[in-house]
Each structure stands twice: as structure tokens, then as C-alpha cells.
Amino acid sequence: MQSPSPRVPEQSAPNRPDTASARADVEARLTPELASVVSGARRRAHRDGDRQIDTAHLLHSLLESDPEVRAAFDGDPQLARVLGYLVQRSIGYGLRWQGTVEDSGAVPLVRDVTGWSPPAVTAMASALERAERRGEPRAGGLDLLAALSADRECRAVDVLERAGVDARSLAGRLSGTSRSI
Numbered sequence: 698m699q700s701p702s703p704r705v706p707e708q709s710a711p712n713r714p715d716t717a718s719a720r721a722d723v724e725a726r727l728t729p730e731l732a733s734v735v736s737g738a739r740r741r742a743h744r745d746g747d748r749q750i751d752t753a754h755l756l757h758s759l760l761e762s763d764p765e766v767r768a769a770f771d772g773d774p775q776l777a778r779v780l781g782y783l784v785q786r787s788i789g790y791g792l793r794w795q796g797t798v799e800d801s802g803a804v805p806l807v808r809d810v811t812g813w814s815p816p817a818v819t820a821m822a823s824a825l826e827r828a829e830r831r832g833e834p835r836a837g838g839l840d841l842l843a844a845l846s847a848d849r850e851c852r853a854v855d856v857l858e859r860a861g862v863d864a865r866s867l868a869g870r871l872s873g874t875s876r877s878i
Contacts, residue, residue: 726825728835734758735821739812745787751814752845752853755821757783759845763838769871770862778860786856816851820844843871 727735735750737758742750759766760780770776813821821836823844828836845853846868854864 726828726835728837730763731824731835731837731841734762734838734841737762741787742812749812749814750817752816752820752848752851753783753786753856755817755841756845756853756856757787759838759842766838766842769839769842769867775860775862779857779862782856782860816848820848820851820853823847839871843868846871 734755735758738750738754741754741757742748745754747754756779760776760783767776770779820841821844824836824840827840827843828834845851846857846864848854849864857864857867
């Protein structure tokens with residue numbers, strides 16, 4: 698059985714070829730597991746009342762869905778702290794982010810993807826590039842985790858660091874990996 702491709706949120710101007718081609722390119726280059734992560738992040742953003750998928754939504758969905766990503770952390774206590782912080786955020790303790798657009802200051806590599814924060818778009822583009830450098834046709838969960846942990850200004854790194862994870866060290870470990878830690 699083949700998993701469906703993730704749906705990127707509808708664009709405000711659906712006839713614009715640059716956004717349609719970017720969406721099609723991304724959808725074709727995700728593993729079924731990562732496509733599921735994107736769908737989970739989209740549902741979480743909607744449920745949380747957020748206008749966009751941000752990097753914390755992607756991180757939360759990655760941790761829930763991908764055993765390779767969970768294995769990248771230093772044991773169950775560290776993973777539990779990260780998940781605990783993400784759950785607190787989703788039940789309302791992260792209200793300082795609610796209704797705001799995540800912007801790490803980085804210029805997105807893929808622009809104008811409505812429904813995604815600029816850092817989330819940049820992270821996904823970086824994950825795709827990482828897979829391509831490895832010679833893989835599709836990006837997986839570790840590719841996205843590496844991209845998320847490398848952006849020092851994104852919400853995912855804020856979550857990781859508040860939970861006691863050294864994001865810089867995690868990014869360094871992941872940069873030297875192919876598919877596994």
C-alpha cells in the first residue's frame with residue numbers, strides 16, 4: 698500500500714506556477730514516513746489554532762512518528778523532556794507563539810508557501826538538499842531533524858534547548874550521518 702503524498706496547504710493564488718511547482722517538487726521528494734510527518738504537523742497546527750506549520754509542529758510530529766528520529770536523542774529521559782515541552786506548548790503554555798509568524802531571519806530557500814512559516818520552508822528545503830547530497834531521491838526524518846536542529850533561531854531549537862538538548866551538538870552528530878545515528 699502506498700502512502701498518499703502530503704498536501705501542502707492551498708495557495709492564495711493557486712495559478713502561480715512558482716508555488717505550484719515548488720509544492721509538486723516537495724511532495725515528490727519525501728519518503729512516505731516524512732509525508733506522514735508533514736500531515737501530522739498540518740493537523741497539529743490546525744488543532745492548535747495556528748495559521749502556519751512551524752518548525753515546532755514539524756519537530757513534534759517527527760518525534761511522534763519516526764523511531765530513527767527518537768533514537769537520535771540521548772536516551773528516553775531527554776526525549777521525554779522534549780515531548781513534555783511540546784505537549785505543554787500544544788495545550789496552551791506556548792501562547793506567546795500563537796497567532797504569530799515564525800521567522801528566524803533566514804531567507805527561505807523556497808518562498809511563498811502559504812500555510813508554512815519561512816523557517817519551516819527553509820528546513821524542508823535543507824532536508825531535501827541533505828538527501829540529495831547523499832544521493833537519495835527522497836528526504837527522510839533524520840534529514841528534517843538535522844535541518845531543524847541547525848537553525849539556531851527557529852522554534853524547534855527553542856523547544857530543544859528549553860528541554861535541555863544541545864541543539865548544536867545534535868546538529869553536529871546528524872551532519873555526519875547518512876540514514877542512521
